[in-house]
Amino acid sequence: MRLLTAAVTSLALTLGAQAASAAPVEIKFSHVVAENTPKGQMATKFKELVDQRLAGKVEVKVYPNSQLFGDNKVLEAMLLGDVQMAAPALSKFQKYTKQLQVYDLPFLFQDMAAVDRFQQGPQGQELLGSLKTKGLVGLGYLHNGMKQLSASDPLRVPADANGKKFRIMTSDVLQAQFEAVDAVPLKKPFSEVFTLLQTKAIDGQENTWSNIYSKKFYEVQPYITESNHGVLDYLVVSSAEFWLSLDEDLRTEVKKALDEAIAYGNNIAAEKARADKQAIIDSKRSEVIEITAEERAQWVEAMKPVWKQFEGDIGKDVIDAAVAANQ
């Protein structure tokens, strides 16, 4: 009887161990935006593809709207193994690399097609690996769109921004950009922007149509200047420790699903920007201001010195390649 009990116990332990070893690899994907944005939809698509193709082997759990980590904490959490994937804005990596700051230079890219050309070129591809020494792996670029300026008063020329407080992402380039027009930039997490605007603790902010719409900034900002002065793009990242711990075949499959999800997100980004801009106009909560070529030239002239200021950190060759991508 005792032998039988021992045998049953041992079988149970073996089965238990097998079940444990067969547990799917968990990928927590943390982001800060709404689900109905290019990044939100890309993350959902990634989960769907993994569910279809790798059920039982990999499980993706998506945490939108800063539910798991805010944008200022997610990379630290990733290095500690508390989250496996994220796609922070390129402006949020300066603690880890200075080179990605190229994406924040004002009036550098004329449109998203130019951003795409730069990213597909040698410099853009090299920047994907710029986090290697910090234990992070860049897995792909994801688009949102061009940034616009929203404010409590109309902004037509740089002088209109004088003395106004603008929320910015954690980027010294963005800080210099607003200082160049004598405004007061404040580095704050994305999750705080709506309340800061609503309570009038700040006067304005810069963001894409999809973020302004999905986070309802337009409901508390009566004016949005269509400035297209910068780009908001993302880097999908993982920690090297997690990424390289995946069995090679599995890693290939996960990467394939991720590439497809990124392509999906990038394909919908432009249409999302157009539709969300229209929805804001239709709401009549905020006036969309179109500036003239002459007014735009004033912003360019005021902000362009920022390029020189950061040339040493970014590299002249990288900036030149970005400029060349405009043709």
Ligand code: SIN
């Ligand atoms: C995001 O799109 O991930 C957030 C952008 C921001 O912080 O303004």
